Amino acid sequence: MSKFYTKITSKLQKFIEAQKIFFVATAPNSGRINLSPKGMDSFRVLNENKVLWLNVTGSGNETAAHLSENERITIMFCSFENAPNILRLYGKGKEIKPKDTNWNDVISLFPETPGTRQIFEIIIESAQTSCGMSIPFFEYKGERNELNDWATAQGKEGIENYWENKNQTSIDGLPTHLLE
Incomplete structure (x- = not known):
């Protein structure tokens, strides 16, 4: 049975912190929904209604494009070990870039x-848990290093070139505003 919350309780926060993977979903006003798995040590609960997610360079930048248009975002966590549980966080998101004044405050948390x-x-507007009894068990074996290795090999200039060439628009042609 599902249950709705108006905040991230301490029990929900402990569940979030125990998960090795989460999923991010956003959508433009018109166009394709983006749903992506995320990992690494990239998620922080700041308080009962605010979280941060550190995003690394990847093949697209859909989240930035979608949030600049309508701010809607859903984060989902699933328990693949122990007791079954699914947690969805519904909220409004905004991008913080390295040039923004609060960058040093937030990057220091990761x-x-x-x-x-x-x-x-x-900013979390609501949270929902559901049973997750149909979710299979999976064993965590460790983090993959390929993306970190690739980014390290690119260097700062290579990453910035990648952003310029690959991360300026969404798959639906919406601007990501990454380099603004």
């Missing part, structure tokens, strides 16, 4: 990560 592109601040 480990140094090659290819860091932006941080998303999400």
